[in-house]
Amino acid sequence: MNLARDSPSQVVVMTHSPYLLDYVKPEEVYSVAKEGLETKVKKLSTTSEMERVKRFLGEGGTLSEAWYSGIIGGTP
Numbered sequence: 001m002n003l004a005r006d007s008p009s010q011v012v013v014m015t016h017s018p019y020l021l022d023y024v025k026p027e028e029v030y031s032v033a034k035e036g037l038e039t040k041v042k043k044l045s046t047t048s049e050m051e052r053v054k055r056f057l058g059e060g061g062t063l064s065e066a067w068y069s070g071i072i073g074g075t076p
Contacts, residue, residue: 021063026053029063031073044072 001023004011013020014032021029029044044050049072056066066072 018064018067021067024063026050026057026063029072033073 004013027045027050031042031044033040033042044053052071053063053066056069056071057063061069063072
C-alpha cells in the first residue's frame with residue numbers, strides 16, 4: 001500500500017478480500033456494489049458510516065472486522 005500511496009500516478013486496487021482493508025486508511029476506502037442494473041461507487045468518508053467506523057477502530061477493531069460485522073458493508 002505504501003508503494004501505491006507513493007506512486008506518481010493514481011492507483012486503483014480492487015479485491016474481494018476484506019483483509020486488504022487492514023492496510024488502508026478509512027478515508028481511502030470506496031465500496032462498489034451492484035444494485036439492480038446499476039453499479040454504485042461510494043466513498044466511505046462521505047457517508048454516515050465513517051463515524052461508526054472511527055469509533056469501532058478507536059475501540060481496537062480493524063477495517064476487515066468492520067466489514068465482516070456489517071458496519072461498512074459485507075455480510076454480518
